[in-house]
Amino acid sequence: MTRYSAWSILKNALKGNKDWTPAWRKPEPKSSYDVIIIGGGGHGLSTAFYLASQHGITNVAVIEKGYLGSGNIGRNTTIVRSNYRLTPNSQFYEKSMELWRELSHNLNYNVMFSPRGVLNLAHTPGQMDTYAERGNQMRLMGVKSELLDRDQVARLNPGLDVSGSARFPIEGGLLQPDAGNARHDAVAWGYARAADQLGVDILENTEVTGFLKEGDRIVGVETNRGEIRAAKTGVAVAGSTSRVMKLAGVEKLPIESTVLQAFVSESIKPIIPTVTTFGAGHLYVSQSDKGGLVFGGNIDYYNSYAQRGNLPVWEEVTSELVAMFPNFARLRLLRSWGGIMDMSMDGSPIITAGPLDGMYLNAGWCYGGFKATPASGWCFAHTIANDKPHALNKDFTLDRFKEGRMIDETGRGPTPWYH
Amino acid sequence: MSGFRLNLRDGLGRAVDHDSKINFTFDGKNYEGRKGDTLASALMANGVSIVARSFKYHRPRGIFSAGSEEPNALVTVHSGPRTEPNIRATELELYEGLEVKSQNRWPSVNLDLMAVNQLPGKAFSAGFYYKTFMGPSRPGHKATQFWWFCEQLIRRAAGLGKGASQADPDKYGRMNAFCDVLVVGAGPAGISAAERAASAGAKVILCDESAVAGGSLLSSPELLDGEPAFDWAEERLAELAEHENVTVLTRTTVQSMFDDNTYLAVERVADHIKRPAKHQVRQRAWNIRCKSAVIATGAIERPIVFAGNDRPGVMLADSARRYVVEFGVSPGKAVCVFTNNDTGWLAARDMAKNGVIVEAIVDVRKDVPDNIRAAGEESRAEIFLGAAITATNGFQSLSGAQISEFTETSGEVGRKLKKIGCDCIAVSGGWSPAFHLTSQQGEKPVWDAELQAFLPGGAISAWHGAGAMAGKFGLRHAFRSGEEAAVKALADAGLGEGDSDVPRIEGDEIDYAPAPVFEINSGGKAFVDLQHDVTSEDVRLAHREGFISVEHLKRYTTLGMATDQGKTSNMSGLAIMAEARGKPIPEVGTTRFRPPYTPTALGAIAGESYGHLASERLTPMHDWHVAEGANMYANGPWLRPESYNRSGESVEQAYIREAAAVRKGVGLVDVSTLGKIDVQGPDAAEFLNRIYSNGFAKLPVDKARYGLMLREDGMLFDDGTTWRLEENRYLMTTTTAGAGQVMDHLEYHRDVVWPDLKVALTSVSDEWAGVAVAGPKARNVLKGCVSDCGVSNEDLPFMGVQKANIAGIPVWIARLSFSGEMAYEVYCGAGWGQELWNVLMKAGKRFNITPYGLEALSTLRIEKGHVAGPELNGRTTPYDLGLGGMVSSKKNFVGATLLKRDAFHEEDRLQLVAIKSIDGQRIRGGSHLVKGNKDEPGRSEGNTTSTCFSPELECYISLAMLEGGAARYGEKIYATNPVRDCHVAVEVVSPHIVDPDGGRMHG
Amino acid sequence: MKRAVAPHLGTIKMRLTCPFCGERDHQEFTYRGDASAKRPAIENDSIEDHRAYVFDRANPDGDHRELWNHTSGCRMHVVVTRNTTTHKVTGCEPVGPWAKTMKARS
Amino acid sequence: MVDFPDRISPLDAVAEPGVFGTDTNSPKVFLSENLCGSLIQVQAWPDTISVVEKALETLTKLAVPKAPETAHSENVSIIQTGPGRWLIDAEVEGLEDKLRSKISAKNGAVTGLTHARVVVEVKGPKAAWVLASGIAIDFSLKAFPVGTSQVSHHHEIGVTIHRTSEESFDLYVFTSFARGIWHWITTASSEVGYAVS
């Protein structure tokens, strides 16, 4: 398989691009593997890659029901950051940032990690204090952060309405200067290609329809392409967690599925340099390399497995966007879509062995699992390989709800659609 | 392309008003058009052929279509704050003084130096970015840095037009509309559906995206009831518009179909004039809810992909015909038609009939029906059957085409037949039904092998397809299917069938099924996605690299992701992929359509919210605060005075002055924003007892009690005082921010959990204005103005509540203290709030009464150790805040059980303390508590929550949450605040700094 | 991401038929989730029962019985039966003190 | 009866009389503020609804509505806003105490809302059009007949709407949000021209 580089591109171009080979194989499923990962999204693929590259476990299958990357990895607003407040989140997401910075290199695939800065706007002095508190926690955890005043914000993002007459005047903001975006599809493809090169079988269009059990132990899965056995089965199916776990007999989980919409405008020349979030509502926006404004806001609150949403979120999101950037009002929405969010009861993830023997669970990513992709795979692979959590995911248990150790970053409590 | 205006005579160019000339500019050059022209028809009439540049290679691009499917002809309109990039010239209506610029080119659209992008040629193929720019192969963030550098350059080169840099000065509106039947598309199918539905008495809304409704009738050669189709449509639409049950909306695109028959349509109210009149909106969003819908959106012509097909001059055949018939503009001096179906021939005939020279008709099919052959002969064109165009030439624009033999069944290209000179190739690859709206709901379209097209799949909502959209091509089918769909929609709406009224049609009846030919593979650059420069070779490369799912194909090559969303290119792309995979088209499938149908202004979706994001919530004393120079602070929707700055005073100076005045004398503060809930009923006491963590059952009448509310997970939810006004009547107060949620919480428990309790809950936040009078002189102030009730300690003891009267205003007075001073809260009807305030100010004048704002309010409660929003952050329990005494062990209540979980009782939890600055340095908001010095602060052991300068202690203090804090009074640590660059030595103290035994407030 | 000052601009737009007010946009309602989560009786002090009530969800794909409050209308709670994959609503019944009376009157 | 001081409405400062907007010669919308003497909410318990209905009937001489409808005489209207819940809008002041004395806690709850709502009258040929621009209910006569009422909202702000004739509506809006509603109505009305009295 060719290593990607400028040189290989030139060489191939001269030959009319006839010699390129598939980025990953399309193998037939084997009857058994050491580890099966269900879900060919970012987390499933990165788990497979780290199992192979960090733990030497290469006899691995990633089982994906649709085309690779058809889930949330392919439909998110690509924001990558680690500006968290609570320690378990803060150290986990910072590990992710560390991996992001090396990712293109390690995968030999340009995932276009773009550290353009993530700016959260504050609209009251009280909110500035809250952001300062978060910014300080970041600093104490070794994460870069800057508290900006109104002028600094205006200089960074010239289109912003920084006037005092704005409905929610901008007071300042919290900047994580080395956070940013990455190209969502490339992350899936890059991990897939790299895992494939290490021997991982990626089985697309293969749907898990049931689990194989010996007593209470999970020993593999049933799929539309037959039974596949494995000593260990990891579940990383994001929005589909409840339905897949139900196949294994787990009837209830602290998770609800809802739809989150995302939006992209027509391409225009660069107009906004950073990722920017509105602090008086719920809105985040950045500009893709192609020139489209990519933005999103709240989930459509109700439980849903449909990858499409409804009009109120359109109205809410665009209203906030044009309030923040009134010069965007004449720009046009090109496309909108939805993804199914695995909203956990405290807004934080679950990466754990269990809840059944032979099974491992990775879920509860809410709005924010894209940025977690590398660290999630890193920790999940560790948990699967060693049958115990990595220090970074030891708090992301299922038992925390029983014990009262919720990791509630927003403090909104057990109402998943608030997180 | 060197188009020109035809000799306009009766019947030709009906869409334009030949006598009214319009001046406009394109790239600064003056041109003349006619009223009714689109920018595209006017540019074409002026012989302008290159109007834009493509996205990636910056290749010259001409006009490709005549409608909203246009991939090529994107321009920028207006300048300054109204600048609008990426406008489709094919839809832009001409008006006097219109200024248009080409975009994505440097220095000009005819000479674009960015076209060097195409030089690397094959190296710049699909997937290029993923394979390179990874940077030097050394680890250590080098990869990131190298890409970051390249990305900046790439971003600058990408993008199409430039957006405005100032706020859009225009307004947007909304309309909520309800109807029985929504009809989308006012072509023959839509018109007949609307007529039929209206005849049954249905309320109908008929939308069409064009300026002039009529769809294909505007250019149909047929006679309807003996009249030209154009006239017939005009009459019928006028009748419909007169009908009292029918609303006809033109320039209105139905953009999206949402659940339960809810649609978003956007009306372009004032885009066809220079700028909206004063008070007029530019665009209006229609939120339409219907009982059923008829979708009659027609079909979009698709091209055939061939080498050199992106030269300006290559365009869709039916569009070429429409420019001739509707606008009276010839797309070129010599036109060559290239088709795989009968409609191309009719285009040739109709163009020729109107004076356009059609050089050749090239059809991939070996045979065509007789009537089609006759149409060809009528056009006087040279006819090539079993042939294809295999190359084009020209410098920038088209000047000729190579015609070669072609075998339809094998796709083989044979010998060259003839090179003909032409400046326009009108190409027709068949028709794709425009079912975009219906597939937005996610239902998969189904393949029709006969029509070689996808048709709409099943329906979740109540809609019915009609006309070309549903695969019912031809006028006869269009009318009939329109009526049939209307009958079904009427049934959905519970209405009768109405009357049929199909016109008599004279004209050809033809077969719309094309030959299954999508691409002529003869080598050379053949473009599939014209805007994004995706070639047929890119599609094959994606196949080779394993990106074989259509969704992968799209994402890997960006085919169909441009501003046209692949309206004319998706089919060709997936057909080429199907061929590469050796699979039939339906097995390869199609990518998903998503809303909106065409790009939609963000301002229009925001509608009336643009410029008015959310209403402000104001207290009765708002105008007074503003007049007194208060700076107002947004607290949720409320605006509250932050402080009343005297001239030259900073906020900090002002609040310190205000707080000190309260401690030493008396102050008053507007507390009208507190949530207030009227709780009544025989079970009100029991209900409150279950809701609050502390006891409420035994609260005596005329007394208030401070209560804690928990979430069911044991965390603090809200707090406030509740007053027992009568045996069965309470007034509950909540925090300002929590009011709505508390109301929801109470109603949920009343309705869903304990429906047997008789409790009435009413929000009375707006009924009552509230003023707190606080300070050692507070009683003196009240004494001077209260009647009907004493204010002494005996008459109105701490936590007592009394009805009284102040200057004729009926009030409730409660002896409550948030500040720790002697204090009263006085409530009256909101309409009297300002009057009450005035009276109190007057009564307090002698005591130098000082109005105080949020900052002082907060300062006073911090000194007192009272918790508020920042401490009730959703992660704290009553124990954490030292309020364990308020957790009753004698009863169960919401949150009681889960509060018992182990983790809530661990010793190292964050607990409420106060800290005070040791050396006078300022503690700033958002500090963390650490043991180390500034350079090595160490781990965070907690954080400050509410910070202020304490006039009482004359130093900076803060409430804070500290690990095991309750046992750490006296400890010296640091409040570090690196983002604000401070690091302050502090002492941990009890949060009850002022008057810990409560002597002042009880006094 | 965190919602801070939060102007509440809206929730949902599908149509629900409130038993009192009639058919309205979902936007007038507040979603309250799975209606099968039943609070243990006030006397019940079992952590396990409360934990299950607060945190465990079946989260089905297909029909979901869920609570909505007609916040901007009559403020009644209703139990809506809605399919989570198609969003089709097939039922909307009143709950609360008036449920019985309303059913009897209709 | 006690002589209360005058109430100040939040609209006093913003609702300037005059004619505004596009067509000042023939405004299509007429706006005014109506002060109600008393606005009282009465709620019954499911098993006492007939007692409360009777008490209301005795006091107002009106047949109490049993659906989201209104009953009105010259100086009092009763609007049903929920099951077992009514809003009584009366010209007289001090109705709250009278009602309280007639309806004991055992039978129901009486809550004064006189200060909590501002009543804006919107009338004219474009009244329904203006209201439909911001409230998502069907204002056609068939769906919203004269003499009925509906509770809905404009964005986050609740409004109770009483259709008093084909072309006129009384809007009961929250006092604290009254200026927000006024802003919307006047902005929307300016497209067709409006008069404030």
Ligand SMILES: Cc1cc2nc3c(=O)[nH]c(=O)nc-3n(C[C@H](O)[C@H](O)[C@H](O)COP(=O)(O)OP(=O)(O)OC[C@H]3O[C@@H](n4cnc5c(N)ncnc54)[C@H](O)[C@@H]3O)c2cc1C
């Ligand atoms: C609109 C939107 C915006 C977002 N924005 C951001 C953001 O800006 N930043 C951020 O950090 N995060 C964001 N997220 C969240 C992020 O995308 C997700 O948390 C993350 O992608 C989830 O992990 P994943 O990639 O493994 O999930 P997915 O990509 O969803 O992977 C799960 C896979 O499991 C497969 N699967 C399901 N059931 C089965 C079965 N039975 N058998 C086989 N396979 C199955 C699915 O097909 C799917 O491919 C956003 C999400 C959405 C929807």
Ligand SMILES: NC(=O)c1ccc[n+]([C@@H]2O[C@H](COP(=O)([O-])OP(=O)(O)OC[C@H]3O[C@@H](n4cnc5c(N)ncnc54)[C@H](O)[C@@H]3O)[C@@H](O)[C@H]2O)c1
């Ligand atoms: N020229 C040809 O050879 C050819 C090809 C195909 C169909 N036809 C003819 O077209 C007729 C089909 O009639 P029809 O009524 O189905 O289609 P139509 O094309 O006549 O009308 C469709 C109308 O829908 C409008 N529209 C499309 N999407 C819209 C949206 N989202 N919102 C608002 N408006 C939208 C278009 O502007 C157009 O006016 C038949 O007579 C058929 O013969 C002709």
Ligand SMILES: Cc1cc2nc3c(=O)[nH]c(=O)nc-3n(C[C@H](O)[C@H](O)[C@H](O)COP(=O)(O)O)c2cc1C
């Ligand atoms: C960050 C990002 C940027 C996107 N940019 C575009 C775009 O420029 N054009 C486009 O058509 N779609 C764009 N999309 C949307 C995809 O076309 C697609 O809608 C999305 O991946 C969900 O897939 P689906 O619509 O097939 O369900 C973008 C998606 C993401 C996540």
Ligand SMILES: [Zn+2]
């Ligand atoms: Zn209702």
